[in-house]
Amino acid sequence: MPAVSMTVNGKPATADVEPRTLLVQFLRENLRLTGTHVGCDTSQCGACVVHVDGKAVKSCTMLAIQAEGANVTTIEGLANGSQLHPMQEAFREHHGLQCGFCTPGMIMTAVDMVNRKGNELDDHTIREELEGNICRCTGYHNIVKAIAAGARSMGTGGARKAAE
């Protein structure tokens, strides 16, 4: 089995994996970082979104060995110790989650959205950008509100940017 090494949430991670091991399986099973979820088999639901070298990636659609040497951030690595990331805070404040299953992927996508699109996001932009994330509980209404608020909060230095 080939070895794979990467940095996950700031810590080095190395393991021997079957070549077919997906990045999400490596994170969940080898590293026990179970905050990243699998909600579909077809790369549509986005519950598995993590950041690879600063970009949002569906970790169910990337082999672990493709992330060799990469810097990976998962939902577990987003907060700064006990201080929540402003996007996490915004999801709680605006009731942007119900069952919580899609939430890690939503938050990781939202942070990436802000990194790419800036801190002033209108509803239309947020809704279009969420094409790759499915939520069955919220009807998206409060997710959109949370992302807009979280984006603003990230801009006002209410906290730092994502961990990477």
Next chain:
Amino acid sequence: MSATGIGAPVRRKEDYRFITGKGQYTDDLTRPGQTYITFVRSPHAHARIRRIDASAAKGMPGVVAVLTGADLAADKVGSLICGWAITSKDGSPMKMAPHPAIANTKANHVGDPVAVVVAETQAQAKDAAEKVVVDYEVLPAVVDPAKAQAKSAPQIHEVAPGNTIYEWHLGDQKAVEAAFKGAKHVTRLDIVNNRLVPNAMEPRAAIAEYDAGNDSLTLWNTTQNPHVARLVISAFVGIAPEHKLRVIAPDVGGGFGSKIFIYPEEVVCLWAARKVNRPVKWVSERTEAFVADAHGRDHVTHAEMAFDGEGKILALRAKTIANLGAYMSTFSSSVPTYLYATLLSGQYEIPQIYCEVDAVYTNTVPVDAYRGAGRPEATFVVERLVEVGAREMQIDPADLRRRNFVKKFPHQTPVIMAYDAGDYNASLKKAMELADVKGFAKRKRESARAGKLRGLGYSTYIEACGIAPSQAVGSLGAGVGLWESAEVRVNPTGSVEVLTGCHQHGQGHETTFAQVVSDRLGIPIENVSVVHGDTDKVQFGMGTYGSRSGAVGISAIVKALDKVEAKAKKVASHLLEAAEADIVFENGQFKVAGTDKVAAFGDVALNAYIAHKFSGQELEPGLKEGSFYDPTNFTFPAGCHICEVEVDTETGQVEVVAWTAVDDFGKVINPMIVEGQVHGGIAQGVGQALLENTTYDTDGQLVTGSYMDYTMPRADNLPSFRVETTETLAPSNPLGIKGCGEAGAIASPAAVINAITDALGTEEIAMPATPAAVWAALQKVNQSRKAAE
């Protein structure tokens, strides 16, 4: 109102673990020595199993066992059951066919399990499953419920000739016929209520572990009702006695009904765990979920409404064929009967109603309750009939509704339900104001200038929630009582654990239930924990579905709190050296009336446990009380949803441009959470109306078997919603709660279709109103206009 009490938009206590990735869903759990199970599923909709050759699979790396339906039968594992008995109009019982957890002789739908592989890793189990050779004799299949009863249709189960499960009816047929004879106008509709896949984002999962030392089993499972699962698996399937089976439902990622039912997979995991004497884990893939999770809806209905010359409704009649799929799922029989026909009176005074329902088997995935369960189907029938009737009689649709609203309560409908409280005009009026119905004509002209059609649709819905008075549902065939239990444990330090038989999978019970306790006992909400989802912790409970957790679950907590307060007053009387009758409890303090003697709640709690101020003979130490609350009536949430759409005439694309919801849920504990429930319900209803459809080909192959083909609502398919409430209290429970979980899904499909048909000028549009369907309908309208010219 305190900042955390009843009525406050308290931010959710459970959110921290979910936003930091620390939730514990079933798939996040790992047991020492765990194996993985993969199901070999029938690729055919209907096929006799001639032979299964597992020899190659057994030789694959890491394989622990390959098990088949024959093994299951040899171990005398019982059949899965449907727990609600429906009687046909001729008096005969429903025809419940055996449902083995692994098909032994015949597969009856694509996805029916025919064998399982247990292996050291998930990948090894999947690899080996590919090597199981099943020799099938493929049989003809039937998938269309309207064709299932035909003489030429293939017979699926011996016990059900003509694939008919029951032919049921409700209401006075003769009186309805007489009313129709006297009608000035009759509106007729043929309706298909499309088949949906619930699609909770967390796929189902199970881990079963056998403790050989105690001969007991533990099941971690994605279930909405762990106690019901334990009861069915023990008493009917016979896997283990109830006291030797523990069911734990940890964090569960959405359910919407689909995780109520007791499925083959958890039964097989338990059976296999004992057989291989190691923990067995199963996690569904999404494509697997499409053929293994119960689907929803799938009704074919002809309905008629009779009006007098003033637009008053005289009668309604409906004939529905309900597709229950290949087997009768746990509560499937109740959905198209007592959860459907009993709501056909809507918000209206309808003197006579008659409904016939034929439930049929087909070679499709079993169909059972999905968010709303029968009530969305009823609302769609009633609200389409009223809307179309108004258009045909050229009466304003809001006005026609007003003329027929029930205005006096209690109101006995002709279909069992007795509405106890409501103000339907209030919600309609408020919704019309918020939606600016007066300004619609202007907006329509503006849309027209942009080359678009604009439409407005109402849905004034009602539902029966607070499920349910046990005696009432027992008389209608339910195999269980539908009360709820609660236990309030006050600790010596004054913090509180509330044990509930409800289960949360997104509803926020850990917050709302704690609000009720905090409000009542005057203690900080941080000092209250809600415990649920474990049969070893909570003695019994009926789980969460049917918008019941507020009306029934919280009512049980309130009853237990009454007892806690009564006991605490006794303790306080000893502590304060006063007569019990003089003790009053206010703002978290026990006081002696007319004095300044006070004991804080925490002091009383401590004294209840140290018991230094009273002898154990005159008062038992401790402060822990429980309650089993059985409702006296259903509750009747109701309201008005108004949908506004714009239709692109070139593409047929429908955009929902505005949504207004005004709902009467009775007492609201947490308005933030209630609004969230409404948002989610609307999204599922809009999904049904515009996007979602479960399509089988004539051979019974599921064509929409993944998110590539089944259109889930995305953020850009939906608008922001304007959601408000009105309030009439439910008289049947202590806080006046009605329930809010399903309203959005019940109200919204009719509102969308009423808006689209308003825009198009034709009633001939079925769900889902995809761009292709809308475009085709528009071409028909244009052709008939041209022909008329």
